Amino acid sequence: MELFTPDFGLIFWMFVAFGVLFLLLWKFAWPVILKTVDARAELIDKGVEYAQNAKEQLDNARREAETYIDEARRQQADILREADKMKTQIIEQARSAAQVEAQKVMENAKQQIEQQQKDAQQQFRNQVSEFALQIAGKIVHNQMQQDDAQDKLVDSLLDEIEKKN
Amino acid sequence: MTRIKIILLTLLLSSLSFCANASEASDSTSSKINPKEIIFEHLLDGYGWEVPFDHHHRIPLPVIVWASDGLHCFSSARLEHGHEYTDGNCKFVIAGDESKYRGKIVELKDGEEIRPWDFSITKNVCALFITVLLVGGIFFWLASFHKRNRFKAPRRGLGAVEGVLSFVYDGVIKPVLGPQSRRFAPYLLTVFFFILTMNLLGLVVIFPGGANLTGNLAVTLVLSICTFIATNLFANKHYWKEIFWPDVPLWLKFPLPIMPMIEIFGMFTKPAALTVRLFANMMGGHMIVITLTLLIFIFSAISPVAGGGATVISLFFSIFMLLIDVLVSFIQAYVFTMLSTIFIGLAHEHEEEHELHADKGNIEKEITDTLV
Numbered sequence: 220m221e222l223f224t225p226d227f228g229l230i231f232w233m234f235v236a237f238g239v240l241f242l243l244l245w246k247f248a249w250p251v252i253l254k255t256v257d258a259r260a261e262l263i264d265k266g267v268e269y270a271q272n273a274k275e276q277l278d279n280a281r282r283e284a285e286t287y288i289d290e291a292r293r294q295q296a297d298i299l300r301e302a303d304k305m306k307t308q309i310i311e312q313a314r315s316a317a318q319v320e321a322q323k324v325m326e327n328a329k330q331q332i333e334q335q336q337k338d339a340q341q342q343f344r345n346q347v348s349e350f351a352l353q354i355a356g357k358i359v360h361n362q363m364q365q366d367d368a369q370d371k372l373v374d375s376l377l378d379e380i381e382k383k384n
Numbered sequence: 385m386t387r388i389k390i391i392l393l394t395l396l397l398s399s400l401s402f403c404a405n406a407s408e409a410s411d412s413t414s415s416k417i418n419p420k421e422i423i424f425e426h427l428l429d430g431y432g433w434e435v436p437f438d439h440h441h442r443i444p445l446p447v448i449v450w451a452s453d454g455l456h457c458f459s460s461a462r463l464e465h466g467h468e469y470t471d472g473n474c475k476f477v478i479a480g481d482e483s484k485y486r487g488k489i490v491e492l493k494d495g496e497e498i499r500p501w502d503f504s505i506t507k508n509v510c511a512l513f514i515t516v517l518l519v520g521g522i523f524f525w526l527a528s529f530h531k532r533n534r535f536k537a538p539r540r541g542l543g544a545v546e547g548v549l550s551f552v553y554d555g556v557i558k559p560v561l562g563p564q565s566r567r568f569a570p571y572l573l574t575v576f577f578f579i580l581t582m583n584l585l586g587l588v589v590i591f592p593g594g595a596n597l598t599g600n601l602a603v604t605l606v607l608s609i610c611t612f613i614a615t616n617l618f619a620n621k622h623y624w625k626e627i628f629w630p631d632v633p634l635w636l637k638f639p640l641p642i643m644p645m646i647e648i649f650g651m652f653t654k655p656a657a658l659t660v661r662l663f664a665n666m667m668g669g670h671m672i673v674i675t676l677t678l679l680i681f682i683f684s685a686i687s688p689v690a691g692g693g694a695t696v697i698s699l700f701f702s703i704f705m706l707l708i709d710v711l712v713s714f715i716q717a718y719v720f721t722m723l724s725t726i727f728i729g730l731a732h733e734h735e736e737e738h739e740l741h742a743d744k745g746n747i748e749k750e751i752t753d754t755l756v
Binding site: 221222223224227228229230231232233234236237239240241243244245247249250251252253255256257258259260262 | 424427428429486487488501502503504505506508509512513515516519520523524526527530531534535537546549550553554566569570571573574578600601602603605606607610667
């Protein structure tokens, strides 16, 4: 069968043609193509990696920013609470200071009132003793208008002095 | 609507076959068609190239023969229809059916047929040259594209070529050969695209195609010889040790080298399997399509009605088979490349990977250059 007997001429030309094609492509075409294909694959891999890294970094940055914002919010709340506390404290202090002051004023007033009361009592006593002296003087004056009464008094006074000495 | 179209198409095809039948009948000189002859004419090589719609004229191709008195070179048109041609002192003729050199050029000397050294540019050789030009053109184009646009991916036609290229390169060659892939990829990729182009061109019915090139034992034989050379010429020590001193019990290899003999036999069966697989698949595909087409004429010869029916059915089936053959063309090219890769890979087991690192360093440097 002719189908199964390879033809010499075709084998010869096949060797020549395939050999020439292979050598030409091997020398001039394949190095360029394969180098580019490999390098491009590597480039794409690197690019994907780069993009992934960038995305990760972006996510990280966003997360970081969020934590910063949270922190800031918390601090704000803290500051507000602190301020509130301080306000009440100040009011409290002021109130207590005012109370102390008022007490002081009241005490002062009380003292003054007491002093005035004492002064008034003293005055009253003085007046009373003056009045008493005047009354006594008047009574003595009335009693000493009789002579024997004068004598008797002098006598008794003299007796008293004698007893002392 | 579609149904009407189908009916109309069927009627049209049937009437066409009636016409064919009628013209066949009116042509008094034409005898009964001989399907075997037509099939083998297509499957085998020829000194001219068929032209559509003409059974008598061929595109003439140069005949180059080294006869008893030296080189002869003339057009194959001079040998058409069994004519004898005298060039110098030698008489040439295409051997007839009863000769053992049927269909080949023979030199007539003293009434005897002598087969000269035949280097003719036959139909297959011409198709081979067309394939070489096509494949060479495509890849020089691709290479120049890459030289002009670094790292830019080609679009359209070249993009498709590169898609197939990466399918083979990244899908077969790299996983199997690993660090050696840059060394053998040129050969393997050339073989792949060469076979693919030959296969696909063979499916085109008219001039630049139609030659049953990969369905020819000579072509597949040369390709597998190349794989055989690539496998054994660059094989490492481990491969040869596996052949001549494999890890088997001593009695299997010492007094009588049974295993080494089997291994050496295996060395040759691998390329033989490659040869026969590609050859048989492609020849089978061509044979089925042409047989299905010929069914029309065979049935028309019996009766016009049968011919009409057969036209519809065989047209449908031959289109189906042609589509399958497109797939088979790709698969066979792929399988040949894959098996070659595996054979070469088996000859390179247990190898250090130092070459890879050198190569990788180069590529990395290049990329940093581009990125910066």
